[in-house]
Amino acid sequence: MSKTDRLFRLLHLIRGLRPPVTAARLATAMEVSERTIYRDIDSLRAAGARIEGEAGLGYTMIEDPALPPQTFTQIELEALTLGLADVNQSGDADLAQAANDALVKILATLPERQQRQAMHAVNLVHRFYRPATPTIDMTLLREAMWAEEALDIGYRDLKDTRTERRIYPLALSYHDRSVMLLAWCCKREDFRSFHVTRIDGYRNTGESFRPRRVPLLREFIGHMRTRDRAAEVGPA
Template identity: 85%
Template sequence: MAKSDRLFRLLHLIRGLRPPVTAARLAAAMEVSERTIYRDIDSLRAAGARIEGEAGLGYTMTEDPALPPQTFSQIELEALMLGLADVNQRGDADLAQAANDALIKILATLPERQQRQAMHAVNLVHRFNAPPQATIDMTLLREAMWAEEALDIGYRDLQDARTQRRIYPLALSYNDRTVMLLAWCCKRRDFRFFHVTRIEGYEQTGESFRPRRVALLREFIEQLKARCEPSQTGFPS
């Protein structure tokens, strides 16, 4: 691991672990020696990070130069905490981890008073029926959407019939009971929603549909408006 990457990861650990965090704990998490931790903390301090503590006592981050200071109203903090908590419960493992990492970064930029407000938020999330987890790699699926790359998928529909489709993946929709993939289906020449738990595998094709994604999403929204009553919201099943 390059030193710059190691220092960034060390900063993230010091932000996120309950202080004071010992060099032994940091070394175990980083899979390096304690001596390396001591040297890297000296490097971070030289770069401007205010890290209190010393060997044998543990370390506490008091000021992080890598992140600009932030300020939020109390209701904004409540909204952030509520949204990230919901992602943590509804998302797949990588998305939940990303929510935790984002929370650590946000807290690291806040004054101490607002850190306490965030950690004692009054709005809580608990979902008794989280969407079932997909068996496919959701991270690679998101990367295909970001890259605007067509995918060949094996799909088993609600009648248990299996088909092979080439799709242009556009967006993921997190509904109450399931996660749906909105895509343009090249076989049907139309928009389709696919249950991610019924996608049995996919292959990258190397075919790019850039820059059609924005236009396709705009077309889908116009079709949706035409089909729905003005008072209706959400996506058709």
């Protein structure tokens, strides 16, 4: 591995591992000596990277706008363009526009050679089916999740029975033909998945459920994985 490739790999590890990351851990991951790690960290700092810490204590990467433009491998560019293209096809109008805008911003930071690679990616997306267009404002729904604020919603189930619910919105889950809102239902005191196309109205309540969103979502996903494993095994 050339020194340039090694420095990019080291930068990626320092950014990605839980800080502070020790030189010993970096040396093991890089398969080099700790002395090499110390020299390479000095090189990264000289190039403008803000890396806090020292030998024996560990290192933390501080993001800095003075860093040079991000560099991706070709397969990383393929993954990036594929993911954003999928968002463009499966997301609502605001999300699709955000994917296009994000790609433009990312391309603008890349060297010319990598811009060409991204624009002529070999992986393409074509979905024969798209989720139905929701009638509610998805941006406002996402904002409620970002703010960790409870919502009062009107919901029609598969039998077209309408109910009023107070929910803690946790996440949006995108499926082949539908988008589901994962939430804690205060009425049922349990987790529920709501088809967003069956939500016929909602209002902000001003009730915060911070900081419960992350643990609730983690628990919800755990329940779904347990259910899926049980379905794969089948009845005893």
